[in-house]
Amino acid sequence: MARYKVDITGINTNELKVLTGDETIKLFERYRAGDEKAKEELVNGNLKLVLSILRSFNKGNYNMDDLFQVGVIGLIKAIDNFDLSYNLKLSTYAVPLILGEVKRYIRDNTSVRVSRSIKDLAYSIIGFKEEYFNKNGVEPTNEEVAKALDIEEYKISYALDALKEPMSIFEPIYNDGGDTIYLQDQIADKKDLNSDKDMLISLRRGLNQIRTREREVLVERYIVGKTQMEIAEALNISQAQVSRIEKNAILSLKRIIK
Numbered sequence: 525m526a527r528y529k530v531d532i533t534g535i536n537t538n539e540l541k542v543l544t545g546d547e548t549i550k551l552f553e554r555y556r557a558g559d560e561k562a563k564e565e566l567v568n569g570n571l572k573l574v575l576s577i578l579r580s581f582n583k584g585n586y587n588m589d590d591l592f593q594v595g596v597i598g599l600i601k602a603i604d605n606f607d608l609s610y611n612l613k614l615s616t617y618a619v620p621l622i623l624g625e626v627k628r629y630i631r632d633n634t635s636v637r638v639s640r641s642i643k644d645l646a647y648s649i650i651g652f653k654e655e656y657f658n659k660n661g662v663e664p665t666n667e668e669v670a671k672a673l674d675i676e677e678y679k680i681s682y683a684l685d686a687l688k689e690p691m692s693i694f695e696p697i698y699n700d701g702g703d704t705i706y707l708q709d710q711i712a713d714k715k716d717l718n719s720d721k722d723m724l725i726s727l728r729r730g731l732n733q734i735r736t737r738e739r740e741v742l743v744e745r746y747i748v749g750k751t752q753m754e755i756a757e758a759l760n761i762s763q764a765q766v767s768r769i770e771k772n773a774i775l776s777l778k779r780i781i782k
Contacts, residue, residue: 543569566603573615574599577622591626598625646683730780738773
């Protein structure tokens with residue numbers, strides 16, 4: 525269960541109190557009578573509910589401290605609007621409010637904005653595909669989708685891609701127990717190194733002093749512009765091994781040209 529833990533700066537989540545049903549009712553009665561201390565106890569007694577919701581967002585893509593603060597805002601809104609006469613648990617009422625605040629924050633702070641028209645088109649495509657499949661038992665071709673919605677075929681993949689979450693180039697995509705491979709390692713490097721002759725001279729001197737295999741990997745990776753996967757296939761080794769060799773080679777170079 526440890527992998528589900530959400531770490532929040534300055535808070536020992538293991539020591540957070542969880543209120544019983546009776547305690548919650550008594551605190552609400554005090555709060556409705558004007559006791560602000562009771563409201564504070566209600567918030568503190570339900571922080572683990574916020575943390576449980578944040579588990580699904582705890583994948584390295586977001587600042588969990590920020591999401592926690594936003595989630596607490598949703599919790600406070602739930603407490604302010606909750607009515608004991610609803611005959612509901614506070615958690616049942618609060619979850620959608622907390623989740624809504626978190627999702628709204630992520631949407632408003634994402635670095636990639638997609639126009640409403642593109643999103644509408646994407647949902648229209650999805651709706652047509654679902655309807656077509658239910659009627660015919662097979663997926664429609666892009667040509668059939670484009671004809672039905674009166675759009676160009678290229679817009680289909682463009683619109684559907686717009687619904688995907690952006691991924692950081694530092695997103696880990698593989699780990700064999702010690703050598704993590706990140707998305708950036710799968711991307712070919714096409715930079716023109718001729719723009720800095722002094723750097724090239726230093727690199728050339730350093731490359732001549734490191735191991736042959738390390739030199740081969742660095743040349744293929746950063747001069748030729750191959751991905752780690754392409755290098756692994758050429759050398760008949762695993763990508764994890766290429767990643768390890770590359771990291772060691774870079775450390776060696778840094779020591780030489782320092």
